[in-house]
Structure formats: structure tokens, C-alpha cells
Amino acid sequence: MKKIKAFAHASSANLGPGFDILGLALSVFQDTVELEEDPFSSRISIFSNELPLAVENNTAGLAIKKILEREKIRIGIKLKIAKGVPVGMGLGSSGASAAAAVTAMNEFLGLNLSMQEMISFAMQGEAAAAGDPHADNVAPALLGGLVALTSTDPIDFMNLNFNQNISMKLILPYVKIENKTKIARSVVPKEIPLKDHTLNTMNILGLLRSFESGDIEKLKKYMTDPIVESKRSIIYPFLNNIKNISMKYRDVAVALSGAGPSIIAFHDKNNEPETFLNEVANELNMQGIGCKIVESHVGLGSRVTQE
Numbered sequence: 275m276k277k278i279k280a281f282a283h284a285s286s287a288n289l290g291p292g293f294d295i296l297g298l299a300l301s302v303f304q305d306t307v308e309l310e311e312d313p314f315s316s317r318i319s320i321f322s323n324e325l326p327l328a329v330e331n332n333t334a335g336l337a338i339k340k341i342l343e344r345e346k347i348r349i350g351i352k353l354k355i356a357k358g359v360p361v362g363m364g365l366g367s368s369g370a371s372a373a374a375a376v377t378a379m380n381e382f383l384g385l386n387l388s389m390q391e392m393i394s395f396a397m398q399g400e401a402a403a404a405g406d407p408h409a410d411n412v413a414p415a416l417l418g419g420l421v422a423l424t425s426t427d428p429i430d431f432m433n434l435n436f437n438q439n440i441s442m443k444l445i446l447p448y449v450k451i452e453n454k455t456k457i458a459r460s461v462v463p464k465e466i467p468l469k470d471h472t473l474n475t476m477n478i479l480g481l482l483r484s485f486e487s488g489d490i491e492k493l494k495k496y497m498t499d500p501i502v503e504s505k506r507s508i509i510y511p512f513l514n515n516i517k518n519i520s521m522k523y524r525d526v527a528v529a530l531s532g533a534g535p536s537i538i539a540f541h542d543k544n545n546e547p548e549t550f551l552n553e554v555a556n557e558l559n560m561q562g563i564g565c566k567i568v569e570s571h572v573g574l575g576s577r578v579t580q581e
């Protein structure tokens with residue numbers, strides 16, 4: 275019986291001002307899914323140690339269901355998910371599973387889906403975790419690198435330049451919050467002042483140019499978001515303190531990764547931010563939270579690894 279395996283990397287969404295628009299694939303973690311037909315069933319059966327097993331609550335299962343529905347195919351599928359991306363940390367865990375599942379399913383059924391269609395299906399799967407669809411994790415997980423969404427209906431995107439001299443550290447506080455993404459999205463304002471919109475738009479443009487040039491000081495200047503990130507300090511009381519610590523360091527640019535709690539820090543690859551990281555770790559220890567810090571490079575797009 276044919277088996278297809280595919281992987282997709284972790285990702286960091288928003289990157290400061292780019293709420294639901296910008297995402298970066300991260301090489302350090304990846305999810306792998308394996309698909310095979312189940313001749314004894316016409317359902318999707320999910321096997322995973324860490325994730326919900328009900329299709330509607332599982333981003334990979336839901337993405338596969340959406341593909342089968344559109345293609346009007348009724349077959350049973352066994353879906354095994356091996357999690358490498360930490361769950362609930364703002365590192366695109368649900369998006370990685372959905373992206374890997376869509377990549378595997380595209381190969382399994384020989385669909386030749388366009389990248390826009392792949393993003394759309396993975397985004398519909400992502401809704402199982404976030405409550406409403408957003409594509410800023412699944413797009414980088416599928417495409418790799420730095421990606422901006424330019425339209426959601428229909429989906430469209432841009433691949434963006436990311437300077438090879440920029441390195442990243444991920445700070446993973448030991449915080450677990452049930453339904454974290456839904457909660458983090460519920461605190462996002464529905465309406466914003468025009469001045470915030472103008473500032474955010476300028477920041478996004480400056481941010482993209484700085485990712486391209488590798489100028490960390492400029493990246494830091496533009497990696498600010500008056501609209502969404504600041505509101506999430508209600509959920510993450512340590513966020514403001516870490517942001518304040520980062521203000522002392524011109525050569526580190528910091529953002530809440532996706533819906534948090536992880537923090538992504540960008541620096542020049544020849545200038546390790548050891549003092550900054552020590553200060554952050556001390557702060558999180560003092561708050562009784564603690565953290566793990568890992569390095570990441572830019573991730574590749576999802577791939578089929580075995581047939």
C-alpha cells in the first residue's frame with residue numbers, strides 16, 4: 275500500500291507589525307506526517323501522541339478533509355503525525371502539521387495543486403486551532419523563507435529577501451495556556467486609530483527593507499507594533515519587561531513570535547547577543563517561569579521525503 279511522508283518546518287508569524295501578513299520559516303523544528311490509504315474505512319484516522327485525534331480539531335486532519343471534499347473523493351486515510359515543533363509556543367506548530375499534511379496529500383492523490391491552493395487548504399486546517407483562518411504560519415511552512423500574504427481571498431503571496439547575515443534565537447518561556455491562539459486573537463482590537471495604521475504600514479515597509487539589507491538597528495526600529503503585540507502583554511506579563519530589556523541593545527531586534535509565548539530575537543550572525551539572552555533568562559527565572567533558548571536558521575519549504 276502506497277505511503278507518503280512529508281515534513282514542514284516551524285515558523286514565526288507577525289514579526290512585529292505584520293499581524294496575519296508576515297511569516298518566517300524556522301529550520302530548528304519540524305513536523306512529519308505520513309499518509310496511507312485505509313482500505314477498511316472511509317474516514318480519516320489520526321495517530322498522534324500530542325494532538326487532538328478528532329478530525330475537526332486537528333489542523334492536519336481538517337486540511338486533508340477539505341481536500342477530499344473539494345476533490346469529491348471518498349476514501350479512508352490513516353494519518354500519522356510526528357510532532358517536532360513544540361505545541362502552543364507560537365512557533366507555528368499547528369501550521370506545520372497542516373502544511374505537511376497538504377504537501378503529502380497533494381503527492382498522494384497526484385493533484386498538482388498550485389501553491390495558492392496548498393496555502394488555502396492548509397489555512398482552512400489551521401482554523402481548527404486558531405478558530406479563524408490565517409495563513410502567516412502555513413505560507414512560510416509550505417514555501418520556506420520569509421513570506422508575505424498579499425491577498426487572502428483568493429490567496430496570494432510574495433517571497434521576500436532575507437539577508438544571510440541575520441541569525442535568530444528563539445526564547446521559549448515555560449508557559450502553557452489552553453486555547454492560547456484563540457485567546458491571543460480575542461484581545462486584538464477590531465478597530466484602530468488611523469495614526470496606528472499609518473505607523474504600522476511604515477514599519478512593515480521598513481522591516482522588509484531591513485530584512486533584505488541585514489541592518490539590525492533598522493530592523494529593531496521597525497519591529498514594533500502598536501496594534502496587536504502590545505495588547506498581548508495582558509496574556510504574557512513578562513512581555514513588556516523583555517521588550518524593555520531589548521531597548522538597551524541596539525543590535526538585537528525582538529518580537530513576540532506569532533500568538534506567543536515565544537520570543538524571536540534577530541541579530542547579526544557575527545555578533546552573538548549573549549548578554550541580552552542572559553538578562554532575558556534571568557528575568558524569566560525571577561518571574562518563576564524559566565525558559566529554553568535555541569538557535570534557528572531560515573527554514574526550507576515543506577517537502578515529500580518518502581513514497
Ligand code: HSE
Pocket residue numbers: 287288293294295364366404408410411455458459532533
Ligand atoms: N498571526 C497569528 C496571530 C499567528 O498572531 O494570531 C498565530 O500563530
